[in-house]
């Protein structure tokens with residue numbers, strides 16, 4: 001028996017990286033998983049991600065492992081498409097138990113994205129893919145979860161949503177992640193009476209292919225990990241285990257929380 005047998009999960013941004021890890025992990029616990037992404041083959045952008053794939057997409061990987069999966073390819077900033085996906089999932093599988101609103105990320109270079117210099121087009125793009133995408137996803141699953149009187153929502157912030165990096169670059173990304181964390185507290189207040197828990201994770205440096213390309217990996221004692229208490233970057237599994245905690249009965253009395261997954265990276269607040 002899997003802990004999530006009979007449950008239906010939606011993971012956004014699940015074609016590669018952390019989202020792919022969450023989708024596969026939830027499937028390994030028995031959930032049927034809807035995999036959504038702007039591009040279901042986005043792993044092709046990074047050699048290491050492509051190398052790790054055991055199928056043509058996360059959907060294929062789950063299916064070939066004996067699980068149930070559906071694939072949806074659209075922009076998470078498009079509210080109508082988000083609602084259409086959730087309707088489709090409900091139609092095919094009859095319920096929606098878990099949402100991991102993972103789609104997102106930063107765009108642009110740190111030097112060009114300080115608080116007052118961030119170009120309006122980048123501000124708009126990053127807000128659309130992070131904050132708006134999260135609000136649309138939560139808004140689309142909530143009516144179904146309310147009707148069921150149960151559900152688990154996990155949103156995704158970042159270390160950058162709590163701490164402004166030295167130099168102030170990536171202000172648009174950090175501000176979006178802070179907004180997601182605070183939105184989640186409101187979400188928990190609204191949904192708690194319906195038996196729905198909503199929590200937010202704040203990953204630190206997690207060694208997905210995109211991040212390894214930027215800052216290097218764990219091999220050979222990376223100097224960049226010296227500010228992290230456990231002296232290493234995180235792994236996809238480190239985050240997937242916290243997701244498991246947040247979507248199973250281990251966390252029945254946890255809601256509205258912001259949970260850092262950062263190895264004790266020295267943080268303010």
Ligand SMILES: NC(=O)c1ccc[n+]([C@@H]2O[C@H](COP(=O)([O-])OP(=O)(O)OC[C@H]3O[C@@H](n4cnc5c(N)ncnc54)[C@H](O)[C@@H]3O)[C@@H](O)[C@H]2O)c1
Nearest residue numbers: 013017018038042075076103104105129158203205206208
């Ligand atoms: N990796 C880290 O160190 C780290 C740290 C803090 C927070 N995060 C957050 O975790 C999440 C996943 O990070 P990752 O490292 O796996 O990123 P990633 O870039 O490797 O994967 C993100 C996925 O989201 C998809 N995506 C991007 N824009 C989209 C859109 N508009 N609509 C639908 N899908 C879209 C991409 O195609 C990609 O498959 C992001 O929200 C990111 O901000 C990651």
